[in-house]
Amino acid sequence: MSEDQAPSAGQPKSEQPKSEQSKNATVIKKYANRRLYNTATSTYVTLEDLARMVKEGTDFIVYDAKSGEDITRTVLTQIIFEEENKGDNNLLPINFLRQLIRFYGDSMQGMVPGYLEFSLGNLMKEQDKVRKQMLDAFGGDAFKTMEETAKRNMQLFQDSLKMFTPFGAGMPNIGAGFANPFAAATRGSDKPAASASSASASSAGPSRDDLQSLKDQLAAMQQKIDQLNR
Incomplete structure (x- = not known):
């Protein structure tokens, strides 16, 4: 039998050394051509398949098909390497990796x-609790929480209008579908004051028409929020 062939059912298991993992773990064999063979399903698998097994909570041990050496650590490391190279949601920050490398050969390495x-282990134990907290925060009551936050922000915004004049330039739109309430007050505010008299005039704040326009837009925003709550 060549090394890239699947093992027969009668093949002796003496080549499989004892592992610290569960005796009920699925046995995976790795051949010289780098193919991985799942002895439980009698199928070849990939690193992606093994990653899925880990996520599903299925324990497995990987043996080198020729030497019988337990290479589980190496294969798991390869899975991490592949996941990190996807570049989307990395788990290992650069600084963490550097610090980890520094521990090799250090007196603290054993710890x-x-x-x-x-x-x-502690993080895994808190997994369900964290998920529940996230669901509580962003689940069924998420919209209500966001609406209450929006109302508080609206009140703060209205209060700030009374405290600061003139209004700041370049503010983004507040909510989709609404015009920028600062737009009327900031027209021409990007032009620097030519003299002390013009600066004094600008400090007087927006006109009555501008304030009325702001109030109308704020009222429209408040009405929209109330409608969303119905």
Whole structure:
């Protein structure tokens, strides 16, 4: 039998050394051509398949088909390498990787595995709690929470109008579908004052018509929020 062939059912298992992992773990064999063979399903698998098994909570042990060496750590590291190279949602920050490398050969190296395992273990235990908190915050009551926040922000905005004049230039639109309430007050505000008298005039704030326009737009925004709550 060549190395790239699947093992037969009668093949002795003496080549599989004992592992610290569960005895019920699925056995994966890696051949010289880098193909991975799942002995439980009698199919070839990929690193992506193994990553899926990890996420599903399926334990597996990877053996080198020729030497019988347990290479689970190497294969798991390859999975992490592949995931990190996707470049979308990296789990390992650059600084973390640098710090991790510094521990190799350091007197503290022996403590790092236990520390990382302990920390991740606690995180796993808190997983369900964190998910529940996120659902509570962003789940069924999310819209209500966002609406209440919007109303508070609206009140703060209205209060700030009474305190600061003239209004700042370049403010973005507040909410989709609404005109910028600062637009009327900021027309021409990008032109610097030519003299002390013009600066004094600008400090007088917007005209009565501008203020009325702002009030009308704020009222429209408030009405829109009330409609969303119905």
